[in-house]
Amino acid sequence: MSKTGESGAELDLFDSHAHLDFESFASDLEAVLARARGAGVHQITTIGVGRGTEGAFEAVAQAASRSGIWATVGVHPHEAVLGLDWSGDASAEPSSELQKDWDEAWARAEARLSSLALHPRVVAIGEVGLDFHYDHSPRALQRQLFRRFVRMARRIDKPLVIHAREAEDEVAAILREEQAQQCGGVIHCFSGDEGLGEVGLSLGFFFGLTGVITFKKAQKLRDVVAALPLDRLVIETDSPYLAPVPYRGKRNEPAYVAEVARTLARIKGISAEEAARVTTANARRLYRLDEREAIQGQLAYRYGDALYLNVTNRCTLACRFCLKLEGSDVLGVELGLLEEPGSGELLRAAEAELSRGRFDEVVFCGLGEPLLRPDVVAEVGRALKAKGLRVRVNTDGLGELVSGRALLDELVDSVDAFSVSLNAADGQAYARLCPSQYGADAFDGVCSFIRRAVERYGEVTATVVGHTNVDADAARRLAESMGASFRVR
Numbered sequence: 001m002s003k004t005g006e007s008g009a010e011l012d013l014f015d016s017h018a019h020l021d022f023e024s025f026a027s028d029l030e031a032v033l034a035r036a037r038g039a040g041v042h043q044i045t046t047i048g049v050g051r052g053t054e055g056a057f058e059a060v061a062q063a064a065s066r067s068g069i070w071a072t073v074g075v076h077p078h079e080a081v082l083g084l085d086w087s088g089d090a091s092a093e094p095s096s097e098l099q100k101d102w103d104e105a106w107a108r109a110e111a112r113l114s115s116l117a118l119h120p121r122v123v124a125i126g127e128v129g130l131d132f133h134y135d136h137s138p139r140a141l142q143r144q145l146f147r148r149f150v151r152m153a154r155r156i157d158k159p160l161v162i163h164a165r166e167a168e169d170e171v172a173a174i175l176r177e178e179q180a181q182q183c184g185g186v187i188h189c190f191s192g193d194e195g196l197g198e199v200g201l202s203l204g205f206f207f208g209l210t211g212v213i214t215f216k217k218a219q220k221l222r223d224v225v226a227a228l229p230l231d232r233l234v235i236e237t238d239s240p241y242l243a244p245v246p247y248r249g250k251r252n253e254p255a256y257v258a259e260v261a262r263t264l265a266r267i268k269g270i271s272a273e274e275a276a277r278v279t280t281a282n283a284r285r286l287y288r289l290d291e292r293e294a295i296q297g298q299l300a301y302r303y304g305d306a307l308y309l310n311v312t313n314r315c316t317l318a319c320r321f322c323l324k325l326e327g328s329d330v331l332g333v334e335l336g337l338l339e340e341p342g343s344g345e346l347l348r349a350a351e352a353e354l355s356r357g358r359f360d361e362v363v364f365c366g367l368g369e370p371l372l373r374p375d376v377v378a379e380v381g382r383a384l385k386a387k388g389l390r391v392r393v394n395t396d397g398l399g400e401l402v403s404g405r406a407l408l409d410e411l412v413d414s415v416d417a418f419s420v421s422l423n424a425a426d427g428q429a430y431a432r433l434c435p436s437q438y439g440a441d442a443f444d445g446v447c448s449f450i451r452r453a454v455e456r457y458g459e460v461t462a463t464v465v466g467h468t469n470v471d472a473d474a475a476r477r478l479a480e481s482m483g484a485s486f487r488v489r
């Protein structure tokens with residue numbers, strides 16, 4: 001595959017829509033990404049849908065650990081039932097009784113996704129919309145979910161990635177009714193539908209072009225594209241689906257977006273370099289990357305006598321009191337991380353701070369959960385402990401449940417003490433305050449983490465947040481019964 005246009009200049013491409021967390025990339029993702037870079041694809045947006053709300057967590061993890069990869073968070077209309085964790089009668093007609101159940105189901109789904117959606121690497125909400133071709137989820141439920149996501153996108157001010165199949169009129173109507181021009185977005189895999197095209201243009205949306213424009217039978221779509229303004233077009237692969245000619249029928253991958261650029265160039269009568277350059281600039285505008293890239297979080301900072309280390313912005317909880325909900329700076333320190341630091345980088349940042357003054361202890365903290373990166377905590381903690389520093393980890397206590405690893409055994413040479421967010425006095429209150437995909441297992445996981453940490457490390461503090469209406473006395477009794485000390489934070 002050549003990475004140059006006719007003139008021999010290198011293409012600079014942006015695959016604005018791929019599903020990198022899908023099973024078909026599980027065994028060779030690094031090779032796929034290397035081929036993409038080789039083809040000039042320097043930026044990719046991976047779409048965090050799939051397996052209900054779980055795919056979103058995987059997509060954000062993939063983006064947070066790599067440069068040039070951005071993520072979205074949403075629930076595909078096919079998976080409305082799974083995403084809402086819907087156990088009621090899915091085909092029932094809307095009613096006031098059902099509306100209450102829908103509201104509750106959405107509140108749970110939103111709780112799982114909302115703190116993730118605020119991650120600095122998350123550039124959009126999607127793909128969301130309606131799919132009446134397959135009807136994998138009942139239409140009433142799809143409609144409910146779609147409207148809620150449009151409102152969510154407006155509230156957190158991130159653009160929408162729209163999926164519309166055999167439901168274009170209704171998608172257009174909902175976008176209008178819900179005032180989607182306030183957040184903007186892209187009509188992904190645009191089919192050429194006239195009505196949706198008009199509404200998309202008037203609401204300021206972009207149009208995503210896939211390998212379909214290279215198909216022999218797609219002349220009608222090419223005619224529509226010829227009439228669309230170039231500054232509203234982005235290109236995408238929708239990998240692993242929709243491979244362009246000459247790869248049609250094979251697994252699609254981001255490198256092949258070059259073929260979409262070449263076909264667009266022919267449609268518009270411009271060079272492939274120009275098509276690549278313009279669509280890359282458009283995708284950056286769509287996903288507001290200038291704004292995102294301006295975030296420069298600090299890796300190490302002083303708070304009191306402690307040196308705090310910022311490991312990740314990712315988290316599997318969506319606590320109602322989470323500071324992230326108010327922005328990525330805490331106590332005047334910007335903590336938004338576009339890229340998660342490696343051990344070496346974190347250690348250098350720590351050493352720079354240590355050279356400036358005395359510290360009583362080092363605390364792994366940050367806007368996310370440090371034990372989502374246990375290997376970095378182990379390596380950096382070990383190195384700092386070797387310098388005679390006391391090392392503490394502030395954690396939600398779910399690390400072992402999430403990783404399936406005995407982290408408390410792994411960290412004995414790296415960590416002296418833990419502060420664990422107990423957050424509540426019982427499982428029900430915890431699940432209300434800190435929704436997660438682990439449901440009722442989460443609180444049991446936190447308690448067993450505290451007990452085992454007390455056994456292994458001795459110094460464990462269980463904490464609750466002061467301004468929530470938790471029963472602090474009951475939480476204190478529970479903490480002390482497990483051998484931990486207690487603090488209201």
Ligand SMILES: [Zn+2]
Pocket residue numbers: 017019047127238
């Ligand atoms: Zn897609």
